[in-house]
Amino acid sequence: xxxxxxxxxxxxxxxxxxxxxxxxxxxxxxxxxxxxxxxxxxxxxxxxxxxxxxxxxxxxxxxxxxxxxxxxxxxxxxxxxxxxxxxxxxxxxxxxxxxxxxxxxxxxxxxxxxxxxxxxxxxxxxxxxxxxxxxxxxxxxxxxxxxxxxxxxxxxxxxxxxxxxxxxxxxxxxxxxxxxxxxxxxxxxxxxxxxxxxxxxxxxxxxxxxxxxxxxxxxxxxxxxxxxxxxxxx
Numbered sequence: 001x002x003x004x005x006x007x008x009x010x011x012x013x014x015x016x017x018x019x020x021x022x023x024x025x026x027x028x029x030x031x032x033x034x035x036x037x038x039x040x041x042x043x044x045x046x047x048x049x050x051x052x053x054x055x056x057x058x059x060x061x062x063x064x065x066x067x068x069x070x071x072x073x074x075x076x077x078x079x080x081x082x083x084x085x086x087x088x089x090x091x092x093x094x095x096x097x098x099x100x101x102x103x104x105x106x107x108x109x110x111x112x113x114x115x116x117x118x119x120x121x122x123x124x125x126x127x128x129x130x131x132x133x134x135x136x137x138x139x140x141x142x143x144x145x146x147x148x149x150x151x152x153x154x155x156x157x158x159x160x161x162x163x164x165x166x167x168x169x170x171x172x173x174x175x176x177x178x179x180x181x182x183x184x185x186x187x188x189x190x191x192x193x194x195x196x197x198x199x200x201x202x203x204x205x206x207x208x209x210x211x212x213x214x215x216x217x218x219x220x221x222x223x224x225x226x227x228x229x230x231x232x233x234x
Contacts (some may be wrong), residue, residue: 014055015070016043019063027056027066036062092122093172097129098148100140111151118155118175121182128169141169149173 014020019039026034026042029049037045046053046067054073057064094117096110117124126148128141145162152173160172175182 015052019053019055021063023062024065025062027064029067093125094122095125095127097127098144099129100134100144111148114152115155118152119182121175121177121179124173126171126173130167135167138164138169145171
């Protein structure tokens, strides 16, 4: 919506009595072409079908209008737009920084993060940071980048080969899976975990039930034994 000289123009189509033309090209509820009819006739048909007359092509001559349930149409359009936004994939570039002489434990930790990023369908920018005399030995950084690329080759590939950038050496890894695929798999895994938790709760409840029944039987048997003893003593 945008304003013009204090007024406003809506992006929504005109419907029913808001349509101000003498005649329209009418489309029926199932998409059938009715033809050019007077506006009054089109409104009469809309009332007859208990539907709305919606202007779908205002710039046509005459304008094209369709008979539809506009409230239902707006709801379905909003749901489709929401689903599209939900499934929309945004490519993200993560960054991981390493030192040429990185400790083995730190390397494993950093590699774990790279694996997670690639599984999520994100690109990863790997930066090797050189300090002092390390700058004279770029082969250390190159070998480290090659090692990392080989370690994660099942999940990603080298999209941008290692290159020197000042004091740093940079390489970009791209995921084998598309972002949409990664998101779909994540949702499936989440649904599976939820179903498993619910199943476990039901199983626990079923497992507890026999214990109560056994306890009740044992109490009943004990009461019966006590009664028998009392009878015998009497």
